[in-house]
Every structure is written in C-alpha cells, then in structure tokens.
Amino acid sequence: MYDIVIELYFANVDIFYLKEAIIINDSENKINLDALTEQFASTNLPPYFKHFFSRSSNLIQKIKEDSVSSYCYFKKNNQKNVYTVDKNNVNIPKYIYHKGAESIKYFAYKKDASLRPMGIANPIWFFSFLVNILFAGDEWLQDLYSLNNQIIQHSNSPILGKSEKNLLKYDDFGIPTITVNSVGILNEVNTKSSDAFKRNKRKTALVEGTNPIYLKTDFESFYENIYTHRLGNLWDRNPYSKKSRLFFEFLDEYNMAVNDNHTKGILQGPISSRISAELFSIAIDSDIIEIQKKNNMIIEYVRYVDDYTFYSDEVSKLERQIEDFDRVLRRVGITRKVEKTKIQRGFVYDKSADLQEIFLRFSFLFNKNLKIPASFFNIFRDYMKSLLEEENIPQIKALLTILTNFFKQIKSTDKNLSKDIVMKIEVFLLPFLLKVVYIKPILCPNIYRLIFAIGNTFTLKGKKSLAILINDDTRYIFEHFRSTEVQIWHYYLLTQFAAPQLRKKIMHDFIKRSSLDNDSSDPLILLGFVQNDFNENHKIFEMIKKIYKKDQGITARGTFLDGIGSSRWWPVIIQLYLAYKNTNNRLRTTKSKRNFNRDKNQLEGLFKTNAGDPNYRELGIFIHLLP
Numbered sequence: 001m002y003d004i005v006i007e008l009y010f011a012n013v014d015i016f017y018l019k020e021a022i023i024i025n026d027s028e029n030k031i032n033l034d035a036l037t038e039q040f041a042s043t044n045l046p047p048y049f050k051h052f053f054s055r056s057s058n059l060i061q062k063i064k065e066d067s068v069s070s071y072c073y074f075k076k077n078n079q080k081n082v083y084t085v086d087k088n089n090v091n092i093p094k095y096i097y098h099k100g101a102e103s104i105k106y107f108a109y110k111k112d113a114s115l116r117p118m119g120i121a122n123p124i125w126f127f128s129f130l131v132n133i134l135f136a137g138d139e140w141l142q143d144l145y146s147l148n149n150q151i152i153q154h155s156n157s158p159i160l161g162k163s164e165k166n167l168l169k170y171d172d173f174g175i176p177t178i179t180v181n182s183v184g185i186l187n188e189v190n191t192k193s194s195d196a197f198k199r200n201k202r203k204t205a206l207v208e209g210t211n212p213i214y215l216k217t218d219f220e221s222f223y224e225n226i227y228t229h230r231l232g233n234l235w236d237r238n239p240y241s242k243k244s245r246l247f248f249e250f251l252d253e254y255n256m257a258v259n260d261n262h263t264k265g266i267l268q269g270p271i272s273s274r275i276s277a278e279l280f281s282i283a284i285d286s287d288i289i290e291i292q293k294k295n296n297m298i299i300e301y302v303r304y305v306d307d308y309t310f311y312s313d314e315v316s317k318l319e320r321q322i323e324d325f326d327r328v329l330r331r332v333g334i335t336r337k338v339e340k341t342k343i344q345r346g347f348v349y350d351k352s353a354d355l356q357e358i359f360l361r362f363s364f365l366f367n368k369n370l371k372i373p374a375s376f377f378n379i380f381r382d383y384m385k386s387l388l389e390e391e392n393i394p395q396i397k398a399l400l401t402i403l404t405n406f407f408k409q410i411k412s413t414d415k416n417l418s419k420d421i422v423m424k425i426e427v428f429l430l431p432f433l434l435k436v437v438y439i440k441p442i443l444c445p446n447i448y449r450l451i452f453a454i455g456n457t458f459t460l461k462g463k464k465s466l467a468i469l470i471n472d473d474t475r476y477i478f479e480h481f482r483s484t485e486v487q488i489w490h491y492y493l494l495t496q497f498a499a500p501q502l503r504k505k506i507m508h509d510f511i512k513r514s515s516l517d518n519d520s521s522d523p524l525i526l527l528g529f530v531q532n533d534f535n536e537n538h539k540i541f542e543m544i545k546k547i548y549k550k551d552q553g554i555t556a557r558g559t560f561l562d563g564i565g566s567s568r569w570w571p572v573i574i575q576l577y578l579a580y581k582n583t584n585n586r587l588r589t590t591k592s593k594r595n596f597n598r599d600k601n602q603l604e605g606l607f608k609t610n611a612g613d614p615n616y617r618e619l620g621i622f623i624h625l626l627p
Contacts, residue, residue, distance in 0.1 A: 036271055040271070042269035046492040048528075048571065054626070059624040063131055072084065085125055089617060099261065100261030101122035104568045106119075106483050107485070111391070113441060121270045123621070139243065144239060154303055156304040157278055218336075220336065223266050228262075233248070234283055254272070258270075280332070284328060291328065297317060297320065387399075404453045407450070411456045426465065441481070441484070444486045474509075483520065488525060507540075520568055541599055544572060562618075566618075
C-alpha cells in the first residue's frame with residue numbers, strides 16, 4: 001500500500017473558437033509530464049532525480065519528430081503509435097541477460113518491519129514509457145474510462161482516468177471561457193486532504209449502503225507475482241480492445257527490460273509500475289463482474305490497489321465470493337493472501353488521521369507567529385509514544401508532515417529560533433526522532449524529511465552538530481539497515497549537513513566498506529557525495545570503474561565503460577558528468593591534471609560521440625534533458 005495518491009487522466013484538448021476569444025488549453029501536457037517525471041522513482045526517497053529531468057518536454061518533442069531515431073524506433077499500424085528503445089543500438093552490461101537494463105534495488109519497510117523490495121527503472125527505457133502513456137491517453141484510455149464506468153467505478157486507486165466536463169462560463173466583462181474539470185495528472189502527496197481521498201470516501205459509503213457484513217482481502221505479493229507476458233496479452237481481455245494491443249505489448253517488453261530482463265514480477269516504486277498494476281487490476285475487476293453476472297449474484301465492492309472490500313447482507317454470499325475471487329486470480333497467476341482475508345460484521349476500520357486532534361494538542365502549529373512553546377517537547381514525546389503503542393501510523397505520519405511544513409515555514413520567513421528552543425530540539429527532539437526510526441522504520445521518510453526541515457533552520461554550527469549526531473549511528477545503520485530507505489536517508493542528511501572534513505571522512509569510510517561489499521543501492525548513497533571537489537569525485541569514479549569492471553568479468557587494463565548507461569551506476573555517472581563539466585582544471589600537480597582530463601573525456605564519451613552528437617548507446621538522451 002502506498003501513501004501517495006496519483007490521479008492520471010487524459011482530456012481531449014480542443015481549440016474553441018468563440019466570438020470574443022480563442023481558448024487553447026496547452027498546459028495539460030506539461031502537467032502530465034511534470035507529474036510523471038516527479039514520480040520517476042518512489043517519492044519516499046530523497047529528491048535525487050528532479051534536476052535530471054528538467055527539460056523532459058524537449059526530449060519528448062524530439063522523439064515525436066523522430067529526430068532521435070537511433071534511440072527509439074517507431075512502430076505504427078492503422079490504429080496505434082508506439083515508441084520503444086532500439087535494443088540493438090543501446091549498450092548493455094555483460095551481466096544483463098539478453099537485452100534490458102539493470103535496475104537500482106533497495107528495500108522499504110512495511111508496517112510489521114518486514115522488507116518490501118523496491119526498484120528504480122533505467123531512464124533510457126522510462127522515457128519510452130512516458131511517451132507511450134501520453135499517447136495512450138489520447139488514443140484509447142479516455143474512451144476506456146468513459147465507456148466502462150461499471151468496471152472503473154470499483155477502483156479507489158486514482159491512478160488512471162477521470163471523466164471531465166467542459167463548462168462554458170462568462171467573466172466579469174462578458175467574455176466566454178471554457179473551464180475543464182480535469183487538468184492532467186494530479187499528484188497529491190497528502191492523501192488525507194486530497195479531493196481523490198474525499199471522493200473515494202463518499203463512493204465507498206454509497207457502495208457500503210446498509211450492508212452489515214463485509215469481506216476484506218488482498219493479493220499475495222502482488223507486484224512480485226505479475227507475469228509481464230500477461231501484461232502483453234491484456235489487450236485481448238475485457239475491458240480492453242485491439243486498439244490497445246501495441247501499447248500492452250510494449251508494456252510487457254518495458255517492465256521486463258527495466259527489471260534486469262526478468263519476466264516474473266515488476267518493480268515497485270516507479271509510477272510506470274503503479275500504472276501497469278492498475279491496468280492489470282482493471283482486467284481482474286472485469287472478470288469479477290462477469291462471474292457475478294453469470295451467477296446472478298451482484299456483490300458491490302471497492303478496490304484500492306490490491307486491497308478489496310466486498311459488502312453484503314449475508315455471510316454465505318461473501319463466502320461464495322471468496323471462491324469466485326480465487327478462480328479469477330488463478331487465471332492470471334495471482335493468489336489471495338489468506339491471513340488477510342476476513343469476513344466481519346460492522347464497519348471497516350478507518351485508517352485516516354484525525355487532524356482535529358492534532359490541532360487541539362498542538363494549536364501553535366497552525367498559528368502564523370511560528371513560535372514553539374517550551375512545553376511542546378514533553379507533550380510531543382508522550383503523544384508519539386502513545387501513538388506508537390496504538391500502532392496508529394496514519395496519525396503519526398500526519399503529525400510529522402504538519403511539523404515538517406511548520407519548520408519549512410520558519411525557514412521561508414527567515415525567523416530565528418531562540419537558543420533555548422534550539423537546545424531543546426538538539427537534546428530532546430532529534431535523538432528521539434532518530435530512535436523512532438530505528439523502532440518503526442516504516443516512518444523513516446517522514447521523520448528524515450522533518451529532520452531535514454529542522455536542520456535547514458539551524459545556523460552553520462547547528463548543522464555541523466546535527467551531522468555529528470547522525471554520524472554517530474553510521475555503524476549501527478550499516479549493520480542493521482543496509483540497502484534500505486533508512487540507510488539512503490541517513491547518508492543523504494550527512495551529505496547535506498556535514499562539515500567538509502567530516503564529509504570526506506564519511507565518504508572514504510563508505511567507499512572502503514562498499515568496495516569490499518558493494519550493493520545495488522550504493523549509487524543512491526554516492527550521489528550526495530558528488531560535488532565540485534575533483535579529488536573526491538575522482539575517488540568515486542575510480543571506485544565505480546573498479547566495481548563495474550569486476551561485474552563485467554573483465555580483467556584486462558582499460559576502463560571498459562560500455563553499457564554503464566544501462567547499469568545501476570547511471571545516476572552517479574550523470575552527477576559526475578555535471579560536476580566535471582562545471583569544474584575548471586586548475587589543479588596543481590601534473591598527475592591531478594592528467595587524471596582530471598582523462599576522467600572528463602571518459603565521462604563526456606558516455607554522453608557525446610567524437611563528432612559531438614548525443615551518444616544514444618549510453619546516456620546521450622540526457623543531452624536533451626539536463627539543464
């Protein structure tokens with residue numbers, strides 16, 4: 001389950017010729033594009049990738065114009081346009097079977113502290129998905145949602161689709177304008193205050209009606225058990241049609257390619273996977289409705305991602321629904337999570353946060369004077385302890401989010417915290433927050449965002465002290481939270497707040513450990529260490545080359561960087577390329593100058609050919625993407 005709600009819907013944009021004015025809605029494509037690229041990876045990660053895609057519209061336009069033909073090839077029939085990566089013209093690592101790309105892998109935490117495998121897709125492939133989902137919206141997705149409301153209405157996962165209405169209004173001067181209810185892809189991070197969340201609550205209440213009994217169930221390891229070839233065949237199942245055939249065949253190839261060329265399972269984290277899973281679930285919804293009609297036993301239900309709630313007035317009907325549900329799932333290789341399947345009488349537990357309670361306990365968070373009372377710290381600790389005992393995760397996340405926004409406001413208004421309050425934050429609040437992460441790691445993104453917001457209000461001395469506090473736990477993090485969001489956020493905060501000397505020491509220690517036991521998530525940690533310091537950047541680049549060469553099984557001398565653009569190291573390579581690009585060769589020793597020129601040439605060769613054209617075999621698409 002995710003804390004992010006995404007609405008993705010597509011509107012047919014027309015040019016309206018009115019008597020007094022011409023209304024053209026050109027903003028939708030940009031809104032769609034921004035929302036997709038901002039959710040390129042899980043939004044629970046630090047903001048690593050935002051500046052990588054600052055000119056996405058530029059690349060999209062070039063793909064549409066077919067001016068990057070060595071990157072994409074163009075499939076076309078009378079019904080559909082689909083772009084995909086030309087696998088024969090893209091270098092791949094030797095250790096990736098067939099043709100595909102290596103994903104960056106790490107773990108997030110579930111509520112019970114078990115690990116959820118997560119991944120980040122390769123951007124070379126991601127942009128082919130991005131183009132195709134935008135085209136799909138215009139060509140068949142909008143029709144799907146408007147013509148299949150009986151199926152779509154069961155989904156409370158606002159990932160795809162929303163009907164729209166064009167309204168003719170007149171302004172104060174009597175000039176007519178067209179307003180469109182839908183504005184593209186809506187990315188609402190705070191689900192509890194979003195329109196989608198409120199709309200779904202109303203819809204669920206209508207579905208529930210007077211039924212006193214409900215059935216709760218969901219899938220067993222949904223993402224890990226989606227067989228990509230079943231995505232490729234969705235076009236042949238209700239409610240889809242031949243119009244969508246090439247898109248779904250691409251979706252099969254795409255999800256396989258970005259997941260190390262595996263056919264079993266899709267990555268968790270990217271918006272492309274959430275869209276793929278939703279399209280898969282819609283076909284399951286269609287099968288459920290078909291069986292219900294065949295049995296002449298309609299049982300209303302709602303679905304959020306893979307979490308189903310059926311409502312009825314009889315237990316026997318819900319027991320029959322379980323049998324039919326299993327039959328549907330067997331067809332697509334998915335199984336029901338037996339321990340989560342429950343038939344109960346009463347109301348479904350509401351997981352939403354109680355914002356009114358937060359307001360009553362911490363009213364100062366909603367005041368404009370932005371002052372923290374001295375009593376806050378003890379009250380906050382006691383309240384958090386009670387919420388942890390109750391396992392009230394939604395309430396804790398809501399409180400942490402409100403606190404984060406409060407400290408962001410302090411930063412934006414340049415207000416100074418008193419010395420006494422800063423002391424209390426350093427002594428009572430920050431160590432407590434870090435302890436909560438170690439106790440309940442599912443809260444790690446929320447807590448680290450709060451610590452980041454707090455640190456940004458500190459003086460330079462305060463930031464250094466914060467980094468020392470965090471760094472004291474580095475060994476513990478390495479031993480107990482390796483390859484997880486906790487470790488990724490831990491190092492991100494260190495790279496943001498540590499003094500230069502401490503930062504160098506932390507980086508050297510990490511490189512030493514990682515060289516002995518490197519991990520798929522290491523590129524995310526190294527990203528933060530890449531800055532305008534040649535000596536440090538050179539060490540990072542040398543480490544990457546050494547590990548990549550070993551992974552390739554190459555023992556001869558040389559760099560052998562072919563395929564690294566499709567490896568897990570791509571984000572660090574991009575960051576190094578930008579750093580070297582902006583660094584002048586004003587080095588003292590001949591050796592340093594020689595290393596600088598060699599590194600810079602090797603990095604530039606991954607982005608440009610000798611003729612100066614984009615090198616689409618590696619990371620040439622970023623010539624069109626980077627600022």
